Amino acid sequence: MRFAVFAASSALFLGACDVTKTDFPVRTEAVRAEVEEMSTNVIVVKLTADNIEAFNTPRDLSGSRASLSSGAWDYRVGVGDVLDVTVWDHPELTQAAGTGRTVEQAGQRVQADGTFFYPYVGQVPARGKTPEAIRDDLRKKLAAFIPDPQVEVRVASYKSQSVSVTGEVDSPSRQPLTDVPLTLLDAIDAAGGLTDTADPRAVTIRRGGRSHHVDMKAFLEQGIGANNPVLQNGDVVSVGRQEVQEAYLLGQIVKPSTIDLTEENITLTQALTRVGGLAEDKADARGIFVFRDEPMGITVYQLDASNPTAYLIGTRFVLWPQDVIYVTSAPVYRWNRLISSILPTVTVVKTTGDISTD
Incomplete structure (x- = not known):
């Protein structure tokens, strides 16, 4: 698909080049006069040593810190959880798992009302409590029947809480939450890890009706701990697909091609x-x-490299994804006509590139 995009854009630009020959004004007055004849949503800027810093805008490729709060994990029992209750020295109160009986069958399941039944004391509240809190409550109630009861409560089967992991992972799945904190990295690993087409910088956690962007690559490579948050009940983790960030180089250059900007800032x-x-x-x-689609319209940056020192200016002009770099041919006259003929093609190249990443 990337080859098709490049081939299509090359053909369009070569066709545009045949429409007319152009002349490039190098004087500020001439540039201003030519711009006035063009569409109002097109800005033409001649790059010079005096103004280059205003247009030198490198992309921030350092990892951003996730805004998602993590907090300490403290598992709270919920509806559907199965509890294993042991009262020491009182085997009649302990339903041990054994032949023909699973842990779930032997345990006490928390019912829809948030309680479970236990001999002597009846319904015991459990929902929203820690196993330790349930143990203390049950011990106090059993004390009316058993002197100084020694009670242990643990969750035998975690059923009430979970997270979902979707997108570019090998095995999208729902994963239960337990008394061991489940971090984002743990959840992705449990889902089989990232696919070859995954973008670890494009992870989204949906929580409480809001989406939070998380740059996992920043955690893996820079150790930004906030980018490996502890997941909460109901979280939906979505791993995005890697989108190659490219600029296109066309026209009179030795090897018309694309430049991958995904991992680094590259200058003109x-x-x-x-x-x-x-x-x-x-x-x-x-x-x-350089044709660049910006919020206010298309900006066309011109570099006059008839003086080789202009390439020093080019070292301070960082390219952005979807930039189209076009080098014209000689002889030339009225450069604005060529720009006008190429502008529709810039839109086609950008649209085709967007389709290829869907």
């Missing part, structure tokens, strides 16, 4: 170098354009 000069630079016998060094 770096990108041109990686594809072999300009095609010297065809390219007009004054016409290095």
Whole structure:
């Protein structure tokens, strides 16, 4: 699919290049005059040593800290849990599991009203309590029938609480919560781990009607503990698919290609170098354009590299995903006509690229 996107965009841009030859004004007054003739939602900026810092906007690739609160985990018994109650030295009160009897069958299941039945004392409240709290309550009630009862209560089967893990994991599943805290990493591991197409930076936890973004890669590589939160009952974990972040290099360059921006910030000069630079016998060094779709419309950045020192300016211009870099050919006149002919193609390239990642 990525090859199809690149092939389609290359064909469109080469076709656009044949529409007209252009001239690139290098004087500020000329740039302003040409811009006035173009659509109002297109901004053309000539990159210079004086203004480059205003447009040098590297992406923040460092891991962000999750805002999801974790807190200490303290398991509370819920409806459906099965309790194993032992009263020492009183085997008549202990229904041990054995031949033909599972732990669940031998234990006390918490009913819909949040209680379970126990001999002598009747219904014992359990929902929302820790096993220790249930033990203390049961011990006090049994004391009316047994001198100084020694009681132990534990959860034999955890049924009341769980989390779901979906998306790009090998085995999407529902996982029970127990008295051992279940962290995000533990839950993903229990679901078979990440698939080859998973993006560990694109994990979402749905909790209480709100979605929280979690960058798991920041925990794995930078040790940001907040990005491995303890999960709570009802959490839904969704692992997103890896979306390759690319810029497109087209026109009169040695090797028209795409540049992967997923893992690093790459400058305009770096990108041109990686594809072999300009095609010297065809390219007009004054016409290095970067088309960028921004909130207020498309911005076209022009780098005039007729003076090689301009490439130093290019080292301070960081590319963004979906940028389209186009190098024009000579001879040229009226550069704004070429930009106008290419603009619809920029939209096609961006749309095709978006479809390829769905």
